[in-house]
Amino acid sequence: MNLIKNAARRFYYKLPTRYRMGREYRALRKFLQEAQWWSTDRVAEWQLQRLQAIVRYACDNVPGYHALYKDAGIAPSDIRSLADFKRVPRVDKKLLRDNLADFTSRAIPQSQRIYVTTGGSTGEPLGFYHTRSNHVREAAFLHMSFERSGWRPDESLAILRGAFIGSEQQFWEFDRDKNQLLLSSYFLTERSYEQYIEKILAHKPRHLSAYPSSATMLAAMILSRGEAGRINFQTILLESENIYDWQREKLRAAFPNAKIFGAYGHTEQAVLATMCERSEAYHVWPFYGHAEILNATGNEAQEGESGEAIATSFWNEATPFIRYRTTDFVRKGASHCAQCGRRFQLLDAIEGRLQEFIVTKTGRYISMTALNMHSAVFDRVRQFQFYQDTAGKVVFKVMRKEGYSESDSHMIQRELCKKLGDDMELSLAFVEDIPKTSRGKHRFLEQRLELAYGD
Ligand SMILES: [Zn+2]
Structure with missing residues (x-):
C-alpha cells in the first residue's frame, strides 16, 4: 500500500506546478498576469465591485455579519463607493474567536470546511475555516510574487522554517519528490553549524525559504567565521516575520549573490x-x-505615517474577514511603485504586531524596527531578546560570545538608551539560552504587557 502511495506521490510531484495545482490556479495566474498592470482607476473599480459582493454575501450567509450590519444600520446597497465601505463596522480577533460559528458561512457545507489556526506566538491563536480553494489561490499569488525574484516553483529549495522540527541528531530531511531540503530552525547552533553547511553544500539548493530570524542566525554564523559567499543561494525568500534593516545587511554580507525577497501575509x-x-x-x-492603514484616530494614514492594517479578504468564503483588525502595524509608503510601474500601494516597513512594540513610561510605543541592532556595539552578542512586563522598563537579555566584557555592557547600555529615550529604564541580563516559540521562531521581544491602540 505504501509503495503505491509513494509511487503516486512521486508521479504527482513530477508534474509541473501549474498542472498539479489545477484549473483555478491557472485561471487566477492568467488574470493576475494581466491585472497587475491595470491603471489605478481600473483597480479601484474592480475592488469596489468585490467589496460590494462580499458585504452582500456576508449579509446573506453569515449570521454574525448580518447582525453586525443590521445594528449599524448598513445595507449592502448603501455601499456605492470605497468611502462608503469605511462605514462598515470593523471586526477583531476576539469577536471572531468567541463567535466562530456565527461568523462562518452557511453557504459552505461542513464537509468543505478546513479548520486552520494562526500562529499565536503573541496572544491566543485564532481558529477559523478555509476551503481547498484558499490553498490554490494563495499559491497563485505567492508564486506570481516569488517569480519576480527569479525563483521558479519546481526548482530546488532549502527550507529553514518551523514546519519541520527534527531532532539534534536528525535536524534535516531531504524530500526527493519535492526536491526540498528541510532544515530545522530549532537546532541551528554554533555546534551544529558545520553540519548544516555540509548538508546545504551536498544538496546545493538553488533557493532558500526561511524565517528572517533563522536566515539571519545562519548569516551571522557564516560572517563570524569569515565564510561569506560559501553558500550560494540565488534567492532568499523571507516570510512570517518582520525583516529588520540590520537583518538585511547581515544577509547581504553573508550571501552576496542572493536576491533577498520578502513577503508579508x-x-x-x-x-x-x-x-x-x-x-x-x-x-x-x-x-x-x-x-x-488606520492611524490612532481611526483615519487613513498619510504617506510616511504608521497605522494598523485593516484588511478585507477577497477570497475567504468560509470565514469571511471584512474590515478585520490585523493588529499589525505598517508604515505607509507611496501610492504606487515608480520602479516597476504597478499601481500597488507600497509599505515602507512592516512594524509588526502591537506586541512587538516597547512601551515607555510616558506611553510612547517604540517599534523594534526603530532600534538598529546592526552596530559594532553588538559584535560580542550571540543572541538577544528584549523582555518587558512593566511600562517604562525593559530588560535586554544577552547570550554572550567569547571575549564579552563589561565594556561591551557599557556600550550596549549607552547605544540602546540613546534610542529608547529618557522615559525608559534599561537593564541587562545574561542568559545561556533564549527559547524559540512553538513554531520555531526567534522572538526579539517578549512583551508581557497587554497593549492597546486606538480604542
Ligand atoms: Zn515595484
Missing part, C-alpha cells in the same frame, strides 16, 4: 504584500484583499 489571507523585481518596498496586492 497572514494565515487569515486578508492582506498580502510582496517585494518586486526592482524595489524592496512591500507592494500590497490589490486583488488579494483590500487594505486600509
Whole structure:
C-alpha cells in the first residue's frame, strides 16, 4: 500500500506546478498576469465591485455579519463607493474567536470546511475555516510574487522554517519528490553549524525559504567565521516575520549573490504584500484583499505615517474577514511603485504586531524596527531578546560570545538608551539560552504587557 502511495506521490510531484495545482490556479495566474498592470482607476473599480459582493454575501450567509450590519444600520446597497465601505463596522480577533460559528458561512457545507489556526506566538491563536480553494489561490499569488525574484516553483529549495522540527541528531530531511531540503530552525547552533553547511553544500539548493530570524542566525554564523559567499543561494525568500534593516545587511554580507525577497501575509489571507523585481518596498496586492492603514484616530494614514492594517479578504468564503483588525502595524509608503510601474500601494516597513512594540513610561510605543541592532556595539552578542512586563522598563537579555566584557555592557547600555529615550529604564541580563516559540521562531521581544491602540 505504501509503495503505491509513494509511487503516486512521486508521479504527482513530477508534474509541473501549474498542472498539479489545477484549473483555478491557472485561471487566477492568467488574470493576475494581466491585472497587475491595470491603471489605478481600473483597480479601484474592480475592488469596489468585490467589496460590494462580499458585504452582500456576508449579509446573506453569515449570521454574525448580518447582525453586525443590521445594528449599524448598513445595507449592502448603501455601499456605492470605497468611502462608503469605511462605514462598515470593523471586526477583531476576539469577536471572531468567541463567535466562530456565527461568523462562518452557511453557504459552505461542513464537509468543505478546513479548520486552520494562526500562529499565536503573541496572544491566543485564532481558529477559523478555509476551503481547498484558499490553498490554490494563495499559491497563485505567492508564486506570481516569488517569480519576480527569479525563483521558479519546481526548482530546488532549502527550507529553514518551523514546519519541520527534527531532532539534534536528525535536524534535516531531504524530500526527493519535492526536491526540498528541510532544515530545522530549532537546532541551528554554533555546534551544529558545520553540519548544516555540509548538508546545504551536498544538496546545493538553488533557493532558500526561511524565517528572517533563522536566515539571519545562519548569516551571522557564516560572517563570524569569515565564510561569506560559501553558500550560494540565488534567492532568499523571507516570510512570517518582520525583516529588520540590520537583518538585511547581515544577509547581504553573508550571501552576496542572493536576491533577498520578502513577503508579508497572514494565515487569515486578508492582506498580502510582496517585494518586486526592482524595489524592496512591500507592494500590497490589490486583488488579494483590500487594505486600509488606520492611524490612532481611526483615519487613513498619510504617506510616511504608521497605522494598523485593516484588511478585507477577497477570497475567504468560509470565514469571511471584512474590515478585520490585523493588529499589525505598517508604515505607509507611496501610492504606487515608480520602479516597476504597478499601481500597488507600497509599505515602507512592516512594524509588526502591537506586541512587538516597547512601551515607555510616558506611553510612547517604540517599534523594534526603530532600534538598529546592526552596530559594532553588538559584535560580542550571540543572541538577544528584549523582555518587558512593566511600562517604562525593559530588560535586554544577552547570550554572550567569547571575549564579552563589561565594556561591551557599557556600550550596549549607552547605544540602546540613546534610542529608547529618557522615559525608559534599561537593564541587562545574561542568559545561556533564549527559547524559540512553538513554531520555531526567534522572538526579539517578549512583551508581557497587554497593549492597546486606538480604542
Ligand atoms: Zn515595484
